[in-house]
Amino acid sequence: MDKLFIIPRIFYESVRQALQQLSGNKLRTVLSLSGITIGIFCVIMVLSAVDSLESNIQDSFKQLGDDVVYLSKMPWGESPAEGNFWKYMRRPETSYKDFQVIQKQVKTASISTFTVFIGGSTVEYSNSNATNVFFIGVTRHYKDMFGLEFYKGRYFTPSEFYRGTNHIIIGYDVAQTLFRPNEDPIGKYIKVKGQRLQIIGVLKKEGKDLINPINFDDAGLIPYTTARKYVNLKKTSFNRGRTSISVKAKKGVRLETMKVELTGVLRTSRLLKPVEDNNFELNTLSIVSQIFENIFEIIRLAGYIIGFFAIIVGGFSVANIMFVSVQERTRLIGIKKALGAKNYVILMEFLVEAVILCLIGGAVGLLLVVFGAEAATSIAHYDIYLSVENSIRGLMIASASGVIAGIIPAYRASKMVPVDAIRS
Numbered sequence: 001m002d003k004l005f006i007i008p009r010i011f012y013e014s015v016r017q018a019l020q021q022l023s024g025n026k027l028r029t030v031l032s033l034s035g036i037t038i039g040i041f042c043v044i045m046v047l048s049a050v051d052s053l054e055s056n057i058q059d060s061f062k063q064l065g066d067d068v069v070y071l072s073k074m075p076w077g078e079s080p081a082e083g084n085f086w087k088y089m090r091r092p093e094t095s096y097k098d099f100q101v102i103q104k105q106v107k108t109a110s111i112s113t114f115t116v117f118i119g120g121s122t123v124e125y126s127n128s129n130a131t132n133v134f135f136i137g138v139t140r141h142y143k144d145m146f147g148l149e150f151y152k153g154r155y156f157t158p159s160e161f162y163r164g165t166n167h168i169i170i171g172y173d174v175a176q177t178l179f180r181p182n183e184d185p186i187g188k189y190i191k192v193k194g195q196r197l198q199i200i201g202v203l204k205k206e207g208k209d210l211i212n213p214i215n216f217d218d219a220g221l222i223p224y225t226t227a228r229k230y231v232n233l234k235k236t237s238f239n240r241g242r243t244s245i246s247v248k249a250k251k252g253v254r255l256e257t258m259k260v261e262l263t264g265v266l267r268t269s270r271l272l273k274p275v276e277d278n279n280f281e282l283n284t285l286s287i288v289s290q291i292f293e294n295i296f297e298i299i300r301l302a303g304y305i306i307g308f309f310a311i312i313v314g315g316f317s318v319a320n321i322m323f324v325s326v327q328e329r330t331r332l333i334g335i336k337k338a339l340g341a342k343n344y345v346i347l348m349e350f351l352v353e354a355v356i357l358c359l360i361g362g363a364v365g366l367l368l369v370v371f372g373a374e375a376a377t378s379i380a381h382y383d384i385y386l387s388v389e390n391s392i393r394g395l396m397i398a399s400a401s402g403v404i405a406g407i408i409p410a411y412r413a414s415k416m417v418p419v420d421a422i423r424s
Contacts, residue, residue, distance in 0.1 A: 010348050017325070017353050032321050033361035035314020036401055039307045040365030044386070044394040045372050046303025050296050052373075052384040057292055068145070069259055070283040071098065071245040071266075091279045092270075094243045096224070099139070101269045102247060108258040110250040111141040116227045117242040123174065123220065124191040130177040133170075135192070135220045137227025145246050148216070151175075153186045153201030156223055164225030168197040172205035173217040195229065197222070255284055311397070314361065315405040322354050322409035333413055334421025347414035354406020355399050362398025366391055 070076075073091035078084065099114035106112070116137035123130045142148070143155045151172055160167055168190070170178075175185045189196045203216050249258045259282050266280055326333070333346060366386065373384040 007348075010345060011352055013349055015352075015356055017349070029321060029357070032317035033314065033357060033364070035310055035312075035317050036358050036361030036398060037314070037365040037368070039309075039311030039314050039401075040362045040394045040398055041307075041368045041372070042310055043303050043307030043397060044366060044369045044390050046306070047300060047390050047393070048369060048373055048386050049376065049384055050299050050303070051387060051390065054292065054296055056383070066285050067249045067255065068284070069247045069249070069255060069262060071102075071247065071262070072281055072283060073279070075281045076283045088281075094245045094280070098266065098269065099245050101265060102245065102262065105265045106247065106258070106261055108250055108253045108261050109247045111144055112245060112247040113142045113145045114139045114224060115142065115244045115246065116224060117244070118227060121192055123170075123178065125178040125188065128178045130174050132218065133174055133192075133220050134215070134218055135222065135227075136214075137224040138221050139224050142221070145248060146214070149204040151202045151204045152184070153199070155201060161223045161225060164223055164228070166195060166197045166226060167200045167223070168192075169201040169203060169221040170199055171203050171215075171217040171219045174220065175199075175202045192220070259284075307397075311401050314358075315401050318354055318357055318361075318402065318405040319409060321357065322350060322406050325353070326350065326409050326413045329413075330416065330421050333416050334418045334423075337416065337418040338422065343414040346416075347410045350410035350413050351403065351406045354410065355402030358398045358402030358405065359395060362395055362401075365398075366394050369394075 071094050073093060074088045094114075096114055099112065102109065102112050118135040118137060120132040120134050123133045138156075140156075140158060140161050148155070153169070155169070156167060159165075170185070170190075178190065179185045179188070185199045185202055188199050190199060191197075203219070203221075206215070206217050247258065247262060249255055262282055263278065267278065270279065272279065336346065369386050369390075373386055376384045
């Protein structure tokens with residue numbers, strides 16, 4: 001029971017002694033703690049930047065779906081330096097026939113879409129024009145696949161898809177460029193490559209993400225059947241549009257299960273022999289996530305290395321403070337031990353004091369991270385923030401630094417002989 005009562009008193013004495021160090025030797029203590037402060041700032045600022053970057057990228061890719069398989073002729077996770085680029089280029093493009101086969105035969109899929117990326121073009125309305133509008137030919141379930149939200153208007157009807165009507169859905173930025181602030185774009189006709197298209201919808205503004213796989217703010221969506229008027233999808237066509245097929249798994253179905261079924265259906269449809277390799281790729285977001293995760297790990301490691309050296313310097317400084325503190329209180333230590341203070345009491349008192357000093361330096365470092373994150377956010381294109389996890393991590397590093405820096409001075413203090421300490 002005595003030990004339970006004495007621990008709060010030790011903590012109180014340690015806090016008091018730490019504050020005395022700060023108030024009695026301000027310049028020395030501040031300079032000594034600056035190493036801990038800089039070290040915590042370096043480590044946590046890098047971790048906060050990386051975590052914020054990773055979160056932003058994950059949010060950017062959410063619109064692509066983590067339960068979706070993307071059929072194309074090129075793999076996402078292989079570098080061109082591996083020498084297979086031309087092999088992949090000789091593969092056939094994904095076709096509307098592939099899309100129809102998948103719709104009919106893949107039972108593990110809930111919805112699928114066929115997309116034609118037509119490329120950039122200039123859109124004209126009255127005396128205004130918007131350049132580099134990226135046109136995409138889409139099928140019926142494209143809205144559900146990518147979670148499109150509308151600022152005004154609506155999506156295409158099944159009838160409009162079937163008949164290939166000259167209707168278009170434009171991105172928010174395109175609408176802002178072409179029309180006056182109070183002008184309603186719905187129902188207006190715009191001209192693209194000599195064709196008149198009627199606007200039936202304006203997409204909700206997406207904002208600026210660091211990585212935007214599909215920038216719908218500057219896009220124009222038209223039915224696939226309408227897109228065939230702009231590009232020739234035959235193999236020999238020079239102005240062939242780039243195509244892609246997206247397949248969303250049914251609820252509860254694993255992606256690997258659907259990929260197995262997709263592989264079998266496509267190999268049969270494309271008449272591939274058992275000894276032949278696949279002439280298509282089934283890509284998922286996990287491939288891209290793994291690439292980014294490897295990059296993030298390297299950046300995190302660099303942050304730890306930079307902060308490690310700064311914390312070492314700070315640790316030596318704190319150790320120096322503690323040696324001085326032990327020397328200044330040698331007679332007091334002797335009196336305490338003569339009155340019956342145990343070795344562990346003296347050890348804990350100085351060790352806790354060292355930890356508190358480092359926690360003060362760490363807290364200042366975290367405060368600098370908050371200001372640094374605010375400054376970086378105003379410059380970068382994404383929010384940088386200090387998370388609770390990183391705050392706790394920073395304080396834990398500071399505490400560990402205090403233990404390491406204070407253990408030797410505290411041990412020496414606890415081993416002092418009372419009579420010798422009092423006489424010194």
